[in-house]
Amino acid sequence: MPVVLIAAISVTATACQSSSGKDSAGSDARDVPSAAPAAADYNPTPYDKIKDGGTYTTVGTFDDQGNPFNVNATLTASRVWAWYNADAITYSPTGKVQYNPDYYSDVKVSVEGGNQKVTLTINPKAVFNDGTPIDWTAIKATWKANNGSDKAYAASSTDGYDHITSVEKGTNAKQAVITFKGVNASWSSLFTTFLHPKAATVDNFDKAYVKKAHPEWGAGPYTIGTWDTHSGNITFVRNPKWWGKRGKLDRRVYVNLESTAAVNAFKNGQLDYVSAVDAESLKQVKGLKGTEIRSGGSPFEYSLYFNTKSPVLADNDVRRAVQESIDRTQIAKIRFQGLDYKEPLPGSAVLYSFQKGYEDNVSAVLKYAPDDAKKALDAAGWKPGGDGIRVKNGKKLEVGYTLLGDDPLDKATAGAFAAMLKPVGISLVIKKADEADFSNILSERKFDLFLSGNRSMDPFGARYLCDFYCSDRASNITGAGSPALDKEIRATTKIADLDQQAAAVNKVERKALQEYALLPLFSGPSTYGVKQGLANVGATIFYNPLPETVGWEK
Template sequence: MRSTIASAAALTAALALTVTACSSSGSSAPDAGKRGTAATPAVASAKVDYNPQPYSNVKDGGTYTTPGTFDDQGNPFNANATLTATRVWFWYNPDVITYSPTGEVQYNPDYLSDVKVTVNGGNQRVVLTLNPKATYNDGTPIDWKAVKATWQANNGTNKDYNASNTEGYRNITSVTRGTDDKQAVIDFKGVDPWWSSLFTTFLHPKAATVAHFNDAYVKKAHPEWGAGPYTVGTFDTKSGNLTFVRNPKWWGKKGKLDKRIYVNLDSAAAINAFKNGQVDYASTGSAEDLKQISGVNGTEIRRGGSPFEYSLYVNAKSTTLKDIQVRKALLESIDRAQIAKIQFQGLDYSEPLPGSALLYSFQKGYSDNVSSLIKYAPDDAKKILDAAGWKAGSDGIRQKNGAKLTVGYTLLGDDPLDKATANAFAAMLKPVGIQVDIKKADEADFSKILSERDFDLFLSGNRSTDPFGARYLYQFYGTDSDSNLTGTGTPDLDKEIHAASQISDAGKQTAQANAIERKELAQYAFLPLFSGPSIYAVKKGLANVGATIFATPLPETIGWQK
């Protein structure tokens, strides 16, 4: 689960989030110094800053408190899940495969005793030998049936599963029992260079039924179906506050913390809570937040590269935006450099404009797929609208068949930076003759807005939970992918995406994914805008938390440095 959606309302809070695992998007988790140079950086920064410490150098005891709560959908495999679901899942469910900051695969020996990958006759076989001690909290063994259940829920054969990303799983032909129940044999059609991203965590077989997959985790936890060094201690459904405690049924290294606490706070309240010593961590995505937090005693500011990408989503199913010419004119009216300037004001930071939803500019295989198709050209946008029959009215707003060219922009919460960004979009589109109605919504409505596609224009982000961007091409752009927020795509491009997923060479698959993305971007419904720096304020001594890029420090290693 590589890419997990994050709320645009959290632009001051979600440009950098606490360590998470999945993923996405998606699923996963996350120096100092500027990302890029002050002039025109060629690539974004891949620097990390998270005080990495070995398990032996972390104190026993203490608490770690951050903003957060259960999401509407707590199953990270579900298409309606967001980053919140991913990071909460990380604390009480199996973390089987993780990644280093630069994306190297790491197998967790508490779950995997051995991994073998072979290719015979052009088809790949992965054999996972599971730790004999690995057991879910309800006593169910973590064995080949858990691997099979995870595959079956996500492979797309049963459309009743609201799965986030079926690509990759659909190339598996079978999951069978090996030498005993503790060995899973996974056979693929062809070779999948990104197979590890499919099994970063396992679903409990009971959680993998259609009903449970879709609904069991809605505003609920199921610690009995989980496993790991921590389990759910308390969850206050009224306040949203959540506490994890050490899991007495855990067979591995015990969690260093006595308690891991999430306090349900919005982004503005989180800053004040950090200043008052109520939380140990806060994201600082704006200069004002950074200024407020930097003066707090006992605080470290950790800065690094970002595994986030924020984009403007255009709902191609909405009445006004069904016309591709309107969408093209709209995107050509947006000055991405100006949006980035607003976001990064006062942060002493710059970055190249993002060119893809799949990879970051610091990654091998990255291609700027946006700039060749979507340019800031408001004069051209006016000509496009003229040709499409949209004529300027007396107030400058275009009309056609008696209807004004008006689009809604959904703004979550009251954050000043979010408001400034929304107003900038409106100011850019007005001279072209497009009126933007800014529609306010509560941050709590984020998941509902996405699942119901209740927007015209929406700014949201994805967090990359692993480095395998080509894997997620269908998740972004597939016609029947519930994670395709724009509603665009074509059956022919779906076929191309499926064919690309079977290319065994990683470099060639990435190159083909870039070519397909350029075709998808030509539908003018999606515009990558910025990534931003990862900037965290943490209490001094907090270990293995901060800007990690693709890394996911295991929960038992998170705590306070000796």
């Protein structure tokens, strides 16, 4: 689960209020830092300093697709999954690999004849909730479902899994021996969690978790208490079958609320944690009695996606003209208005400016140039009409923009796009949709332009170029690309050295960006209002704290 999609309104970038009153993005370009901040802020607290008991409540609900390995799963699915399934490998905030001994009691990596071998020894006590031992067959089943050999599986990403040549039983059933073709430095991202063998059949992989949970196929310190399909609320309780450290909380609760209602629910004491989605919501939670603001670096990136299968955006010239007409600096100014936060404009879909190997690939292929956009549209036969909107073959140059929910910041962003495109002769038609339609809009490509984000679940972003740009990938929601480009992209996944791989990825991404189907816009920090005393929760970058370590300080 390398990268997961999120709606624009889910975790919008915010930061602490500016004391000067100036809005940061409008400042001189020379003031912009060369890299985004990479600090974490989550009240790290040792297990023995957390009290037993209590409830932790946030906004959230189950997703249409609850299997995080499935192409239609989003960040919500990954977060809910982690509360009742294995969290076998996690990462530190900066991306250092951490093995969870409750699942993998020993991990050995070796290279023989140029091919990597990973031996996972599974904790003898590890068992799924239905009594099935967690053993090598779960690792094999996860590999089979995700390696791309059977196209009936709608897998989110086959990268890495497709370089495994075998998963075999080791000295006993509690040992899995994974053999790769070549070397895979980021193999850990493939088995951070795993599927119950029953969940890994084609039918169950694609359909069993659609608006349903399967706690019997899960494992971990918590299991499902209530899963209310009517309200969308979920409660997790301690799992009596858990063999590891006891979960500190009595209950973990997700309440299904629209994002705009979340801040009021937090102020009323109904929630323990809320994403401060803009300057206004931050103002409302800042200074509340018993509340802390936790803000840090962000493994999120928000991009504008172009549906290349829609009639109006099938033309590369039109897509390029749209991108050249968008002033990304102005969009950042809108998103960060009233916030003491600065970042460089993002230059890649896969690496962040605070990571080693990052290069600004967007600036290498695109500049803000509305006059060039006009010339390109003239040359492509789109002539200005009487009302200023261009026309070709009797058809107006109208592009749809799908706006989710009623968030004021998202409305302002949509309005800014419309205002930028109008002088070039492009009419932006804003189409409203419910937040609940997010998965459906993406999976069925029901959009022309769509603003959405991604959260990187591990630090190996260069490995996932194909997810964004390969023409034969369902995860490439733009539908852009070509078999020739796919080949170049896939060649980068075979490079074992991470530095060399990043250099190759930057080169290929510059070609992919010339499809003009994806435009990185902003990242921003992660900022949250959190009740005082809540431990191991907040801005964690690449770190996902184990569920049993989340709770309230003694």
